[in-house]
Amino acid sequence: MTREAATVRWLHLSDFHVGKDDYATRKMFDYILAHVRKRKSEGFIPDLLFITGDLANKGLAIEYDTFWLEFISPLQDEIGNSISERTFVVPGNHDIDRTKHPAFNQEEIAKPESHYLDPSDEGAGLRGDMLIPRFRGYLDSDCTPVKGAFTKPEGAYAQCLTIHGQEVGIVGINTAWLCKDEKDERKLTPGKPLLEKALDTIKSAKLRIVLGHHPVDWFIPTQQKSIKSLLGKSHVLYLHGHLHDAWAEPSYGGGQSYLAIQTGAGFQAREGEPWRNGLVWGEAGLHAGEIKLQPWRWIPEQQDWTLATDAFHEHHRQGEWWHYSLPSDQPTKVNYATAAPVAQPPKGWSVFKPEDLATHCQSLDEGAALRYFDGAVPDWNTALSTSIPRRRIVVNLVDRFQHADTADKPIVTLLLAAGCEGKTTALLQAAYAIVEKKNDWRILQRRDESQSLVYDEILPVLDKNYNWLLLLDEADHAAGELQTLLKRLPQSLHGRVHALLACRDTDWLASGADNLNWSATADFHKERLIGLDLPDAQAIVQSWQAYGDTCLGNLAKIPEVERAAILERQAKDEVSTRSGAFFGALLSVRSGSDLHNHARLLLDRLGQRKIPSGGTLRDALAYIATMHAEGLEFLSRPVLAQALGCPLEKLHREVLVPLGQEAAATTTSSFIFTRHWRIAETMVSVLEKEFGEDIGARYVELSQAAIDYSNISHIPAPENLKQWRFEISNHFLAQNRHELAFHIAEAVLDREPTNSLTRTHVANLYRRAKKPDEAIRVFREIKTLVEGNRAFYYEWGVTEGECSHxxxxxxxxxxxxxxxxxxxxxxxxxxxxxxxxxxxxxxxxxxxxxxxxxxxxxxxxxxxxxxxxxxxxxxxxxxxxxxxxxxxxxxxxxxxxxxxxxxxxxxxxxxxxxxxxxxxxxxxxxxxxxxxxxxxxxxxxxxxxx
Structure with missing residues (x-):
């Protein structure tokens, strides 16, 4: 990459814990040195080298000897560029000899009236008696140009350097002064007076960098605002480590901005363990006012360094670098006093308390029960009802979370099943069982599968006073976003945020979610829901029997002792058909002989219910059923909304939810279906025979809606646009339903007459149907040359040839x-x-x-x-x-x-x-x-x- 004169570059390392595992640590030294050598060969030579704490594991002299002699010295030789003169280090919590003054009092030292952290002779004396001895190994081994700075009255270092003609200020603070044990969070401080003095020293610098070990939210709450204000008013880059993963976050304080940059751990675990070792490269373009960051991670499986593409927010990514604005003196208006104490969940998400959900644990009335047994999409009210049995899979899911209260990392459990296997009911029942009677738990549920999981929107909702269970059905497209969230959790939420997911097995595999490195972020498990065993069948039949013959349907004619066995056997038979063995079995044994009448009554009722476009829910179901019945399983929300003339933002609430409640339709994160393909086929038959529907027209309207939607410039085209252009008409041509195939293809061409691929496809359909004259007509309708499409003219020529032209x-x-x-x-x-x-x-x-x-x-x-x-x-x-x-x-x-x-x-x-x-x-x-x-x-x- 090219480099401007006013560009300052650095390498940011942290958290080596030398002494924790001698062999593995030394191997990581080798890997880092090789990586730096490669970057240098590519022209990236850092001007500054930063190490932000936890050099050693127990603060012992022998650990520092290893660190400086076997790693830093070779690293400086590898970089060259007189980097030893611009190497800066600060201590971390592992750089303390905890045998020294173990009973010191954190609260006493941190009191406002205490002078321990003053930049004065008195402060230096107090620190020298109580705090400095704990850092003796670190201080004695320091080989940087600022050695001894932490023992002086200033209690920090502040250096101004001229790099490429630009003044750069470096401040090093000790955020570990008050570190004592594993419960240090929100009990630490670098000393606000010490930081203020150091920042004043570098105020003339154009680029100001502060090095610390801990993130700011680990500081004493009463001091966080004043420290943030100092960082914001000085517009610093605050580089730190401690949390063992890379992250960057534009922050503010005192109405001004600063940028917090966190790097991964240089060494935290051996290969094969779930944690990843990493580092961050950075550069500041001072003329451009821009910061560029590049996080790297060692991947043992590949034995190589790779970009940690999930480390920083994708919004800031441009190619292989993440770009941020250089903090400036443009004010950021923040009103701390009126900030809401608890953020509201984003659109499509809801928070539930265990005690609120408990109110649903009662029996259903017959109407609600019948709708559910007929296939209505379950909600909390139905799933938690005592009328609905708990299948054995629910116990398996709950068991995965039995130690969630004491977990040290997220537990993520995924329920996989084919469509219409009952996974949503099991998901809701298991979620409640996990948090039941636990007032310190909350459930955050995504209620609209089309909504994304956006880290910046979800994290503020996760109140640190509670444990959280994230609940996501149809989780395939949210999997990567969930991983990002779990990696970005602050220390206060570690082990307190868990997730229960469900997804169609085919969607999970197709999305690539199964290939994500789940073990690196969570205690991850899969549970599969397949078919129906006899105990579950017995429980289901008993729940039907509680409502009499109406709910039993056809089974009412069967002896009671045989009913469960028939249901189990039907479920096994359904496996050989299309997906949905569980619901297909329920449908067959209860309504198989009367499905046509059931569909007619439902369609008649839906025809009375208006939607925002002026049409009815029957129109919506007609579109859904026509697609599902033909196995064309790619009807998306935007296309359905376009066909209905319904605003997309109203589709979920006004169309999909009511259809779900009527046991008519269901959704995944991407597509919409009827509750079962057998229902879809019956619906189409009833629509044609009893409601006089032109079903073919529905395919035409949907295909044109897909093209129309893609032509709205400010909305992305459907991902499956090729299927709408080509697959539907090909499907009907293969079934010898030629006229319908032509009608659909011509309708699409009418919407995009200048698309040469579409025109070629339409002509090809006619040629394959032995109608070359029609194919020639399609080609000869063009008015101007089609540019850049050789295949268009080849296909046209072949078509002319078939007519002996x-x-x-x-x-x-x-x-x-x-x-x-x-x-x-x-x-x-x-x-x-x-x-x-x-x-x-x-x-x-x-x-x-x-x-x-x-x-x-x-x-x-x-x-x-x-x-x-x-x-x-x-x-x-x-x-x-x-x-x-x-x-x-x-x-x-x-x-x-x-x-x-x-x-x-x-x-x-x-x-x-x-x-x-x-x-x-x-x-x-x-x-x-x-x-x-x-x-x-x-x-x-x-x-x-x-």
């Missing part, structure tokens, strides 16, 4: 080869297609006119094509062309003669006569250039043969 075939296929067709040079794949396609019309034209130019052009096609890397089909075509051209008297030319012979054949074809519309679009035959084709074939001839 051999001249048009030659001209179009030739144009697909020509330089004018695209700014990109022709490649091997398109060249072999177009050349094989040209052989047929040249042969036909020779048979019709006996002009040797056509025969020779066909042989030229063979010579050019056989230089390429061919697939079996193309190879067979060229052999056929060669055989027939030879029989007609053609001689095989040299490669250099082939292109001129090809051009002569094209010119001869044009002289015969060409459709006027095509002639107006294409350049004249003699104007077509084939330099790209010529170069391609020469490259293949001259390339080494394998």
């Amino acid at each position: 051999d001249v048009e075939n030659v001209m179009l296929a030739a144009y697909s080869l020509a330089d004018q067709s695209s700014q990109r040079r022709i490649d091997n794949v398109q060249a072999q297609k177009s050349l094989t396609g040209l052989g047929v019309p040249f042969g036909a034209l020779y048979d019709a006119y006996r002009d040797p130019a056509f025969r020779d052009a066909r042989m030229a096609v063979v010579v050019l094509g056989q230089t390429l890397r061919l697939d079996a089909t193309s190879k067979g075509y060229f052999e056929k062309h060669a055989k027939e051209a030879t029989a007609q008297g053609a001689r095989k030319p040299e490669l250099k003669q082939a292109v001129p012979m090809l051009q002569a054949g094209i010119v001869a074809a044009e002289r015969i006569g060409l459709d006027v519309r095509i002639g107006e679009l294409l350049p004249k035959a003699e104007e077509m250039a084939f330099d790209g084709l010529n170069e391609l074939t020469l490259n293949f001839v001259n390339s080494p043969k394998k």
